[in-house]
Amino acid sequence: MIELTGGPAPYIYVCTRLRVRKSMxxxxxxxxRMLNMSLPEITRVIEETTYKPEIDELGNSxxxxxxxxxxxxxxxAKEYQNILAITPGSLQKFTRGYLNxxxxxxxxxxxxxxxxxIKAGKIKxxxxxxxxxxxxxxxxMLAEGSIDKIVESLKGHPLYPxxxxxxxxxxxxxxxxxxxxxxxxQFYAELIAQAESGIKGGNLFLDYIRLDIDIKNxxxxxxxxxxxxxxxxxxxxxxxxxxxxxxxSRLNTLESQGEFIDALxxxxxxxxxxxxxxxxxRSEHTSSQIEVRLTRVQLAQMERMSKLNPFSVHPILTYxxxxxxxxxxxxxxxxxxxxxxxxxRISEYLVI
Amino acid sequence: MAVEETTVAVAxxxxxxxxxxxxxxxxxxxxxxMAVGLTGVAAAIAEYGIGSAAVGATAENKxxxxxxxxxxxxxxxxxxxxxxxALLLLF
Numbered sequence: 001m002i003e004l005t006g007g008p009a010p011y012i013y014v015c016t017r018l019r020v021r022k023s024m025x026x027x028x029x030x031x032x033r034m035l036n037m038s039l040p041e042i043t044r045v046i047e048e049t050t051y052k053p054e055i056d057e058l059g060n061s062x063x064x065x066x067x068x069x070x071x072x073x074x075x076x077a078k079e080y081q082n083i084l085a086i087t088p089g090s091l092q093k094f095t096r097g098y099l100n101x102x103x104x105x106x107x108x109x110x111x112x113x114x115x116x117x118i119k120a121g122k123i124k125x126x127x128x129x130x131x132x133x134x135x136x137x138x139x140x141m142l143a144e145g146s147i148d149k150i151v152e153s154l155k156g157h158p159l160y161p162x163x164x165x166x167x168x169x170x171x172x173x174x175x176x177x178x179x180x181x182x183x184x185x186q187f188y189a190e191l192i193a194q195a196e197s198g199i200k201g202g203n204l205f206l207d208y209i210r211l212d213i214d215i216k217n218x219x220x221x222x223x224x225x226x227x228x229x230x231x232x233x234x235x236x237x238x239x240x241x242x243x244x245x246x247x248x249s250r251l252n253t254l255e256s257q258g259e260f261i262d263a264l265x266x267x268x269x270x271x272x273x274x275x276x277x278x279x280x281x282r283s284e285h286t287s288s289q290i291e292v293r294l295t296r297v298q299l300a301q302m303e304r305m306s307k308l309n310p311f312s313v314h315p316i317l318t319y320x321x322x323x324x325x326x327x328x329x330x331x332x333x334x335x336x337x338x339x340x341x342x343x344x345r346i347s348e349y350l351v352i
Numbered sequence: 353m354a355v356e357e358t359t360v361a362v363a364x365x366x367x368x369x370x371x372x373x374x375x376x377x378x379x380x381x382x383x384x385x386m387a388v389g390l391t392g393v394a395a396a397i398a399e400y401g402i403g404s405a406a407v408g409a410t411a412e413n414k415x416x417x418x419x420x421x422x423x424x425x426x427x428x429x430x431x432x433x434x435x436x437x438a439l440l441l442l443f
Binding site: 007008009010012013014015016017020021024 | 400401403404405407408409411412413
C-alpha cells in the first residue's frame with residue numbers, strides 16, 4: 001500500500017487522477033438522451049462507457065434490468081476499492097472512514113430484504129461491498145436464515161453494539177428507521193473523532209462532514225414536515241453539524257413552511273447556493289423533488305470546496321459522491337424504464 | 353590613472369593586484385553557481401507539482417501524454433535562463 005509522507009506530490013497525483021475520472025462521468029445530456037431510449041439501448045450505451053468490463057463479465061449470467069443493476073453495483077464497489085488502493089497516507093484513512101457508510105447501507109439492505117422475504121440473489125444485486133464488509137462476508141450474511149443470526153455474525157464489527165441494542169425493537173416495530181438513525185449517528189461521530197484526531201488535513205475533512213450532516217439534517221426536517229411529524233425531532237437528527245440539536249428541534253416545531261424556510265435561511269447566511277434553493281422550495285414540491293434539489297446543492301457545494309482546496313481530501317470525496325449518483329441515476333433510469341414510467345417522471349429522480 | 357589609484361589604495365590595505373583579480377573571478381564564479389543552482393531549485397519546485405499532476409493525468413488518460421510532457425518541461429526554461437546568465441558572467 002502507498003504510504004508516502006514526502007510532501008504534497010502524492011496528493012497532487014491522486015487528486016489529478018480523480019479529477020480526470022470526474023471529467024469522464026456521464027454528462028447531463030447523456031442522461032437526457034437515455035430517457036428516450038429503451039432498456040436494451042440503455043444497456044448498450046452503458047456498455048460503451050466505463051461499465052463495459054462488468055457488463056461483459058456478467059452478460060452471460062444476467063440480462064435486462066438485473067444485468068444493469070449488478071454491473072452498476074460491481075463497478076461502483078470496484079471503483080471505490082481502486083481509489084482506496086491509490087490514495088496515500090491520511091487521505092486513505094479519511095476515504096476509508098467515509099466509505100464505511102456502505103457497511104451500514106449493506107447491513108440495512110440485508111436486514112430489510114430478509115424481513116420482507118426477498119430472495120438472497122435479489123438483495124445481492126444492490127449490495128455495494130465498498131466498506132469493511134467484503135463480498136464474501138456479505139454473502140455469508142445473506143446465507144443466514146434469520147435476522148438474529150445476521151446480527152450475531154457481525155460480532156466484533158464496530159456496527160455490532162448498535163445493532164445488538166436496537167434490532168429486537170426494530171423487528172417488533174417492523175421498521176429499521178430508528179436503528180438506521182443510531183447507526184448513522186455513530187458513523188458520523190467516528191468520522192468527526194477521526195477528523196479531530198490531529199491527522200494532517202483533518203480540518204478540511206471536518207468541513208466536508210459538517211456539510212454532509214447539515215444537508216442530511218435539513219433533508220430530514222423537510223421529510224418530517226411532509227409527514228406532519230410534530231413531536232420532538234431531536235432524536236432523529238445527527239449531531240456534529242453547524243446546527244445544534246435544539247435548534248433543529250425548534251425548526252421542526254415551526255408551523256408554516258415559509259416561516260421554516262426563513263428561519264433556515266437566516267441560519268445559513270454564508271451558503272448562497274442553499275439560500276437560492278430554499279427560496280425555490282417555498283412553492284409546493286414533493287419530498288423526493290426536495291431531496292434531489294438539496295442533493296444537487298450539496299454536490300455543487302462539495303465541488304466548490306474541492307476547487308478551493310484542490311489537493312486535499314475534498315476532490316476525492318467529491319468524486320466518490322458524484323460516482324455514487326451516476327450509478328443511482330443510471331439505476332433510476334433503468335428501473336423507471338422497466339416500470340414504464342414517463343421520461344418526465346424519471347427525470348425528477350435524477351441528480352443531474 | 354584610476355588603476356594606479358586603486359593599486360595604491362589596495363597596497364595600503366595589504367592586497368596585491370593579483371589578489372584582487374582572483375577575488376573578482378571567485379565572486380563571478382559564485383554568482384554563476386548561484387544563477388544555475390537557484391534556478392535549478394526553482395525549476396525543481398515548479399516541476400514536482402506539474403510532474404505529479406502529469407503522471408496522474410497520464411495514468412487515467414494516455415492520450416494527454418504529449419501535452420503533459422510539454423507542460424512538465426516548461427519550467428526547464430528557468431534553468432536555461434540561469435545557465436545563460438552564468439555563461440555571461442564567466443565569459
